[in-house]
Amino acid sequence: MDQAPRAGQGRPGGDPLPDSGEYAGYWLREIVKPNLAPGSYVTYEVVVRLYLVPGLGRKRLDKLRxxxxxxxxxxVGRTCQCCAQGKDERRNPAQRRCCALGRCCPRQPASRTCGPCSGRCCPRRSPKG
Known part of the structure; x- marks a missing residue:
């Protein structure tokens, strides 16, 4: 059975536990990649990179509630992801069309992004009108 990194195992300073971002990296590398389909790994990696690490990545596991x-x-459910991830900002200045120009789109993640919860945990959004 695979085990998560433990206190003092190869960690400088012997921190008690990794933070959420470090653990997510370990989980992707050691649990997901070798045991699940490649498409599952890609999906989980995107969720970890775009949502989990920016939101919870610095929180130590022993302090996470x-x-x-x-x-x-x-x-995440109520934040414009275009703003949060700098999507419009990365476009060529001539192609910027929303957030980088001060006109928030607001792009929120699709309910399916929540995965198994099918959006039950995310705030409901009114349809765009």
Whole structure:
């Protein structure tokens, strides 16, 4: 059975546990990649990179609470991801069309991004009108 990194195992300074971002990297490398389909790995890697690490990545695992995760889920569901991820900002200046120009789109993640919860945990959004 695979085990997560433990206190002092190859970690400078002997930190008690990795932070959420470090653990997510370990989980992707050691659990997901060797045991799941390549498409699953790609999907999980995107979610970890775009949502989990920016939102919870610095939180130490021994300090992470259910309320932290629920607050993060709610925040992702109501945050414009174009703004949060700098999507419009990375476009060629002549092609910028929304957030980088001060006109928030607001692009929120699709309910399916929540995966197994099927959007039940994310705030409901009204249809665009």
């Amino acid at each position: 259910v309320s932290d995760v629920q607050t993060w889920i709610n925040e």
